[in-house]
Ligand SMILES: Nc1ncnc2c1ncn2[C@@H]1O[C@H](COP(=O)(O)OP(=O)(O)OP(=O)(O)O)[C@@H](O)[C@H]1O
Ligand SMILES: [Mg+2]
């Protein structure tokens with residue numbers, strides 16, 4: 069062993085740190101420490117090492133021959149995840165992003181004006197631009213190969229490393245199109261350049277034939293036509309026109325100097341995606357945001373603009389607005405881009421954006437003597453903002469090849485720098501909108517501070533007297549009067565409910581999974597059920613004989629589950645639990661069911677929620693009669709936005725609750741419980757389906 073170690077030291081004679089860490093003196097070295105110039109001492113040891121590793125190899129099957137070096141594009145096919153983030157639908161569409169990014173780089177460098185995207189009937193996707201065309205002359209470092217072939221088959225080959233051929237490009241690794249090539253069962257490149265048309269074809273990254281000069285041509289540009297490999301993406305994997313169209317459209321908004329022509333074989337389209345479209349948006353991000361915001365009422369008009377750095381490359385375009393009720397499917401959003409590459413995970417440019425907004429608002433607060441502005445944080449500014457930002461910088465750094473997050477510090481510096489002045493101007497220019505925005509953001513800050521305080525009070529209260537379950541989000545009011553506990557199915561619905569509630573009077577307790585089937589459970593089992601004992605804790609009562617309605621910590625108990633069969637089952641279990649363990653809650657009319665809607669029906673600006681199929685049909689026949697409607701079905705509470713949940717189900721001013729009541733005779737009750745809870749799953753399922761809204765729930769509040 070000792071010999072082996074010294075051999076390892078020998079192997080790195082140039083590493084000073086290793087030499088420095090050699091055992092301290094005194095060193096009774098039997099032989100001189102071998103160096104590179106002492107081959108005699110060296111040799112036998114190398115042999116020994118070989119010997120030793122062979123012995124290990126025999127035992128483990130792991131030796132030098134186990135270490136593979138993947139050649140050419142093999143690594144891409146072996147580990148696609150590293151290059152395109154997986155092999156799922158998102159990864160598949162990333163192939164399009166790579167090819168489109170390259171065409172867009174040509175456009176942003178002002179060499180191309182027109183990009184054509186076409187998905188044909190056979191599932192081949194073509195992206196063509198009228199730029200300079202990928203160079204086709206022989207590559208100096210790869211004899212016998214054209215630059216085109218090198219670009220297509222060699223990783224880390226490209227014209228975007230030096231900044232000479234492109235100034236601010238989305239491409240930077242020299243990997244993108246070669247990865248697309250590796251993962252396509254067929255890929256054909258056509259280049260028009262220097263008076264000729266050239267072609268070359270590949271399959272799974274391998275050249276099918278040498279580059280071919282097809283004939284003279286006056287055109288210029290590049291076309292990449294490819295078909296994703298089913299061996300990689302799975303049989304039947306295919307591009308989704310809607311997704312491609314959305315990506316192309318988003319791209320066109322990012323550079324007004326480009327026009328994207330979209331065509332798609334009609335037989336591939338299954339939704340409202342157009343078969344043909346010309347995408348050209350001189351209004352840029354301001355238009356993109358206006359379209360996304362639509363008719364929503366906003367706190368201020370859209371704040372949008374563009375700025376460039378003087379003297380060196382670097383530009384910013386932005387558009388932002390604030391909506392008190394969120395933006396359809398989210399309370400806030402930022403769509404960010406760097407060099408036209410979408411960065412869904414954000415990064416430094418978003419940080420710079422937030423920081424410019426916070427600093428600007430705080431400065432404006434100081435200017436107008438609004439002291440409360442001092443407490444604003446980025447969280448408050450962004451909480452209800454809808455924003456789009458696009459930066460152009462030199463040599464950006466992203467995380468990974470899919471470029472989901474921008475990591476160059478330059479992103480923050482540039483964004484903050486270029487946004488500060490215009491934002492300050494915008495604020496001071498129109499005090500009316502500035503004050504509206506500042507007031508709105510201060511409200512958010514105060515909400516946040518109140519929440520924090522609530523939490524502290526809650527915690528203090530919990531340690532002072534009762535032991536409350538950790539997942540309970542209690543309301544801040546101490547007395548029971550006017551308060552409600554919402555028992556919610558699952559953590560995600562719990563999250564939405566927490567956002568949607570009125571913190572003063574509404575408490576939320578999420579329950580996980582299906583609770584125990586009470587009707588058939590023994591008393592012991594019942595006590596052991598954590599979800600149920602948490603529920604009793606939250607209510608402040610003891611189930612069973614020691615129950616005292618005076619202990620109830622809330623005026624109302626509201627069961628809020630999804631409007632589906634599973635939700636109905638959970639609700640049935642809970643009602644039975646209350647009936648068995650604390651029937652007084654029902655007798656005194658303190659137990660309720662929330663009635664979340666199942667559908668959202670809209671036609672233009674008009675929208676209504678429907679509780680169930682019957683309600684939906686009724687609305688369609690009345691309010692929406694003769695209108696072209698869109699019907700959305702909520703899969704669960706967790707899917708609803710906080711604002712929707714509040715409006716439809718939780719806000720005492722707008723919601724409907726159903727009070728749980730008991731049938732008159734004991735007999736009927738037992739029959740109902742037996743049907744709902746008994747061991748006969750069949751009977752229960754049928755009953756719940758027939759009575760999805762519950763026979764026991766009958767009274768509106
Ligand atoms: N449409 C095009 N027009 C002109 N040149 C192109 C085009 N597409 C690719 N190229 C050339 O091929 C090179 C390699 O493209 P590839 O997508 O593999 O890498 P990249 O764009 O440099 O970096 P990234 O891996 O970040 O995309 C580019 O740098 C560019 O020089
Ligand atoms: Mg590229």
Ligand SMILES: [Mg+2]
Pocket residue numbers: 218219220221222223224225226242243244245246247
């Ligand atoms: Mg390459």
